[in-house]
Amino acid sequence: MTSTSNPKSKYNVVGTSPIRHDVLGRVTGKAKYGVDLRLTGMLFGKTLRSPHAHARIRKIDTSKAEAHPGVRAVVTTSDMPIVNDEVADFGETMANYRLLAELCLANGKVLYKGHAVAAVAADDIHIAEEALDLIEVEYEVLPPVLTVQQAMAEGAPLLHEVMTTRDVAARFTRGTDTGVASNIASRIVFQGGDPEAAFKNSDVVVEREFNTKMVHQGYIEPHNETAFWAPDGHLTIWTSTQGAFGVRTQISKTLGLPEAHVKVIPMEVGGGFGGKIRSYMGPTAALLSKKTGRPVKIVMNRKEVFESSGPTSGSNMRAKIGANKDGKITAAEVYLAYEAGAYPGSPVAAGASTCLSPYNLENFFVEGLDVVVNKPQVSAYRAPGSPGAALAVETVIDEVAEKLGIDPIDFRLKNATKEGDRQVSGVVFPRIGCVEVEEAIKNSDHYNTPLEGKNRGRGTAMGWWFNGGNASTAMVTVNSDGTVGLVTGSVDLAGTRTAISMQVAEVLGITPDEIYPSVGDTDSIGWTGPSGGSRTTFSTGIAAIQATNLVLDEMKKRAALLWETQPDDVTFENNSFISNKNSEDTISFKDLAGKLMGTGGPVSASSTSNPTQVGSAFGGHICDVEVDTDTGKVTVLRYTALQDVGQAAHQSYCESQVQGGAVQGIGWALNEEYYYTDDGTMANSTFLDYRMPTTLDLPMIDTILVEVPNPGHPFGIRGVGEVPIVPPLAAVANAIADAIGVRLTELPMNPGSILAALKDKK
Amino acid sequence: MQAVNTYLRGGVALQDFEFLSPKTIEEAVSIKAAAGNKARALAGGTDVLVQLKVGRFDIDQLIDMKNIPELNELSFSESDGLTIGAAVPCYKIYEDPTVRSSYPCIVDSSELIGSIQIQGRASLGGNVVNSSPSGDSLPSLIALNGSAVIQGTSGTRSVPLEEFFTGPGRNVMTEDELLVSLNFPAPSKNSGAAFLRFIPRNEMDIAVANVASSVTLTADGKNFESARISIGAVGPTPYFAKDAGDLLAGQEVNDENIAKAAEAAKKYASPITDMRGTIEQRIHLVGVLTKRTLDIAIQRARG
Numbered sequence A: 001m002t003s004t005s006n007p008k009s010k011y012n013v014v015g016t017s018p019i020r021h022d023v024l025g026r027v028t029g030k031a032k033y034g035v036d037l038r039l040t041g042m043l044f045g046k047t048l049r050s051p052h053a054h055a056r057i058r059k060i061d062t063s064k065a066e067a068h069p070g071v072r073a074v075v076t077t078s079d080m081p082i083v084n085d086e087v088a089d090f091g092e093t094m095a096n097y098r099l100l101a102e103l104c105l106a107n108g109k110v111l112y113k114g115h116a117v118a119a120v121a122a123d124d125i126h127i128a129e130e131a132l133d134l135i136e137v138e139y140e141v142l143p144p145v146l147t148v149q150q151a152m153a154e155g156a157p158l159l160h161e162v163m164t165t166r167d168v169a170a171r172f173t174r175g176t177d178t179g180v181a182s183n184i185a186s187r188i189v190f191q192g193g194d195p196e197a198a199f200k201n202s203d204v205v206v207e208r209e210f211n212t213k214m215v216h217q218g219y220i221e222p223h224n225e226t227a228f229w230a231p232d233g234h235l236t237i238w239t240s241t242q243g244a245f246g247v248r249t250q251i252s253k254t255l256g257l258p259e260a261h262v263k264v265i266p267m268e269v270g271g272g273f274g275g276k277i278r279s280y281m282g283p284t285a286a287l288l289s290k291k292t293g294r295p296v297k298i299v300m301n302r303k304e305v306f307e308s309s310g311p312t313s314g315s316n317m318r319a320k321i322g323a324n325k326d327g328k329i330t331a332a333e334v335y336l337a338y339e340a341g342a343y344p345g346s347p348v349a350a351g352a353s354t355c356l357s358p359y360n361l362e363n364f365f366v367e368g369l370d371v372v373v374n375k376p377q378v379s380a381y382r383a384p385g386s387p388g389a390a391l392a393v394e395t396v397i398d399e400v401a402e403k404l405g406i407d408p409i410d411f412r413l414k415n416a417t418k419e420g421d422r423q424v425s426g427v428v429f430p431r432i433g434c435v436e437v438e439e440a441i442k443n444s445d446h447y448n449t450p451l452e453g454k455n456r457g458r459g460t461a462m463g464w465w466f467n468g469g470n471a472s473t474a475m476v477t478v479n480s481d482g483t484v485g486l487v488t489g490s491v492d493l494a495g496t497r498t499a500i501s502m503q504v505a506e507v508l509g510i511t512p513d514e515i516y517p518s519v520g521d522t523d524s525i526g527w528t529g530p531s532g533g534s535r536t537t538f539s540t541g542i543a544a545i546q547a548t549n550l551v552l553d554e555m556k557k558r559a560a561l562l563w564e565t566q567p568d569d570v571t572f573e574n575n576s577f578i579s580n581k582n583s584e585d586t587i588s589f590k591d592l593a594g595k596l597m598g599t600g601g602p603v604s605a606s607s608t609s610n611p612t613q614v615g616s617a618f619g620g621h622i623c624d625v626e627v628d629t630d631t632g633k634v635t636v637l638r639y640t641a642l643q644d645v646g647q648a649a650h651q652s653y654c655e656s657q658v659q660g661g662a663v664q665g666i667g668w669a670l671n672e673e674y675y676y677t678d679d680g681t682m683a684n685s686t687f688l689d690y691r692m693p694t695t696l697d698l699p700m701i702d703t704i705l706v707e708v709p710n711p712g713h714p715f716g717i718r719g720v721g722e723v724p725i726v727p728p729l730a731a732v733a734n735a736i737a738d739a740i741g742v743r744l745t746e747l748p749m750n751p752g753s754i755l756a757a758l759k760d761k762k
Numbered sequence B: 001m002q003a004v005n006t007y008l009r010g011g012v013a014l015q016d017f018e019f020l021s022p023k024t025i026e027e028a029v030s031i032k033a034a035a036g037n038k039a040r041a042l043a044g045g046t047d048v049l050v051q052l053k054v055g056r057f058d059i060d061q062l063i064d065m066k067n068i069p070e071l072n073e074l075s076f077s078e079s080d081g082l083t084i085g086a087a088v089p090c091y092k093i094y095e096d097p098t099v100r101s102s103y104p105c106i107v108d109s110s111e112l113i114g115s116i117q118i119q120g121r122a123s124l125g126g127n128v129v130n131s132s133p134s135g136d137s138l139p140s141l142i143a144l145n146g147s148a149v150i151q152g153t154s155g156t157r158s159v160p161l162e163e164f165f166t167g168p169g170r171n172v173m174t175e176d177e178l179l180v181s182l183n184f185p186a187p188s189k190n191s192g193a194a195f196l197r198f199i200p201r202n203e204m205d206i207a208v209a210n211v212a213s214s215v216t217l218t219a220d221g222k223n224f225e226s227a228r229i230s231i232g233a234v235g236p237t238p239y240f241a242k243d244a245g246d247l248l249a250g251q252e253v254n255d256e257n258i259a260k261a262a263e264a265a266k267k268y269a270s271p272i273t274d275m276r277g278t279i280e281q282r283i284h285l286v287g288v289l290t291k292r293t294l295d296i297a298i299q300r301a302r303g
């Protein structure tokens, strides 16, 4: 393993770029993904999905399917135990276990096209697919609502007849309940000062309305779950998930099993981005396994991934910002209505609390609505809720700066938040790198290189994300050859096994390739939150550092035993234990590792973290585009993503996280969308027509890492993965506006909409 | 047990079928004539296998055309022009020196169908018989005045490609017929042609609109002698925009005339609005692409 040194880093290992532990398995196809699983006697499951976006289920007749040769079992909602209303906390998103049960198998109504209605387990996948045709479902088709505007219109069809609006007056309170049946699940408001008066006294006020479409994370690996319900009542689930413990809780709650009877084994994951936190088919596979006594595997195809997993919200938004001639923002007002999909739980609260974070404001009013529509229930997607809201705020900020004739970064610097400033949510910022990122933009080669040429434009935008803390468990074991085993409960989505190993290696003064990291299942390691919220390297890292320190404490005792002194008199430095009493008494970590059996037995320690000082972070992007005004096609010419990553744990992973986020954001800005026909059918549920950017559609994404250490982590590590998807939508929109002199307020800004905007301009 | 013929909703395997490899066109035709719709030809398979997998149709037999000599022919002579066997894969076509020098428009098309991997298999014959309105070789083949040589139980016939397509996935071929080759006249002096498609990305997309233009200029390169323009993805079939080309004949080569031809080509478009583009956008693009392909064709004609 090569460990390229980084002269900029003050650490030996942290901040360098060693090769990741899992890379060989991944590139040689040896890594075990959920679909690779073959168990003795395994059956293949397939899900019958609703052809309607909104319908009442009158009757399901499974008798013909059950009689079909090769079919071993069929399940519907009637096989699901009755599940009570209870809030489910998935770290970045919230849900309700009763509704999660309905998501897995529709109960009474189907709420989107692709909603699971029944499932079959059969000897092979073909028989299972055939059997789906034999299940007879009688639907009473209802009119669908497909946008938040439709859902909130007077007399709109209601998805959930019993749902009323929870009106959240302020942060951390459940608020009141309107008692009126509605498709609005909840409303959140943040307010401060007197925005109305401040707008009146402003020199410039800009207000715009925005509409965006649902988009998908687009991970390559489809969802897969295999269940085996053993005769003793113990259930094992193998799955592609971001968090095995969340899946365990969901499955135990929906099936009424004690948690201890459910074991979840996380397999390697081929991308998640927030979309693989919930279990979609686990309870169903488990019920099929219970009926048949055999393991059952269910794998989604791409169409199912698009239509039946959890994309992120489309939205209707408004942003209004006022400022004075001197460049001070006077007031801001933001309205966000987010599609939750079929069940409540859009990330609108996160959008509402993050979108104004780059600015220190006195007068503001932010309102967010969580609205159900007949589309798949949204899931987390990289900084969930934040990119859309940032599109609204950051493009209006850009326009205000333009109207004032001030450089957009100077304008932002004049209003930038600093340590001690209060966010709209009331939370006070700790040490934070907003100013540093904006100054780095001003000093960058990109920003200082003039952009020339016809129909070319440059845009900038900022973005902020909380980053998660959440609890983790790590266990460190010393092997007799001086290598170290590391088990964590954190599923590795992006190289976290290596990034956490590096922190252990740093403490021990050894190299990361001497650490052997693995991901534990729910029976083999303590509770660990999902790999989401940019938390894993940070929070699981802390648990691993603590466990390593416990190991060192124990090894000091062993050294003291050898030297007949006290553990307090032993210091660990530069990979060696040294006696404070006798400088001749020193022993390397490796040598002492070989003596453990003779000094009291093996050494291993585990520790848990639940950090509160989470390092939230700012990013700022610069984007250059050229617009073909004949065809409406946008070419991204140059792109630089800057970000406060705290102390970079692994230099090149930080860069690739920042690049990956920027790329997903560019795709979202330009071409990606759930394209619906009026009956609620997603017409483009293939990668051919969903139009994610390919390598040929992008320039190299340049990155500039701004390192403002997080005081909440021993090495100063912050979360990195989510922030970079926040600025791109606005950065691209601002660049297009600069290029063609028209501000687009609808996503995607695809060639057709650019042509239409150019036509309107004439 | 009965063979399982599953319709797979994007499932994991193909339906059962018999795979036949005839060595002569006569043998292939007799298999096809006997089975009718229950047999399909296979050239590169980049359409037919995908369609089988999603259960677009139900067949008993797949007839591999790649072992039939006539279908692998790629030849040129001044008198007979260019012959492209129906199963010749794209890469052989665009790597052929004669095609490169004399039919750059065919290179334009065959170089952008799919990716390198797809081009290793996909044939223009398959593109033609598949008869997708957005097929990326179709406007080129029409603009170059190509014809399809078809063989059936009652013999061989040649159909101009401008008359070949009858609807999405439909054409003039009857159930017993197979495509043997595509033929093109030798290019006349001072001629040139070009093809462009518009897609929102730079790869892996289906044309929102595509256009090919072919021109013959006077020896001094100042006037059009004749022109043929064909447009695709803007109706149930690709169209030969005859009037658009005809109005250039005898006219001076200038922006104004080119713009007139582009307007005339737009009149042929009858597109729909779907996830790939809107009616307005597609008609507009026909104009843009007609102009741009004419510009390139003129440059090529002038050498």
Ligand SMILES: Cc1cc2nc3c(=O)[nH]c(=O)nc-3n(C[C@H](O)[C@H](O)[C@H](O)COP(=O)(O)OP(=O)(O)OC[C@H]3O[C@@H](n4cnc5c(N)ncnc54)[C@H](O)[C@@H]3O)c2cc1C
Pocket (backbone or CB within 6 Å): B040, B041, B042, B043, B044, B045, B046, B047, B048, B049, B050, B065, B071, B086, B087, B112, B113, B114, B115, B118, B121, B122, B123, B124, B125, B126, B127, B128, B129, B130, B134, B135, B136, B137, B177, B178, B179, B180, B205
């Ligand atoms: C990833 C991917 C990308 C693609 N990109 C493009 C693109 O950019 N542009 C584009 O136009 N197309 C594209 N295609 C579609 C396809 O590759 C083309 O249409 C190709 O030209 C088909 O040729 P083939 O030889 O593979 O045809 P096949 O699949 O073998 O056959 C196609 C059809 O023609 C029939 N057929 C074939 N040969 C004969 C014959 N001799 N006689 C009678 N019938 C015959 C078959 O029965 C079938 O119905 C793409 C496909 C894929 C999978």
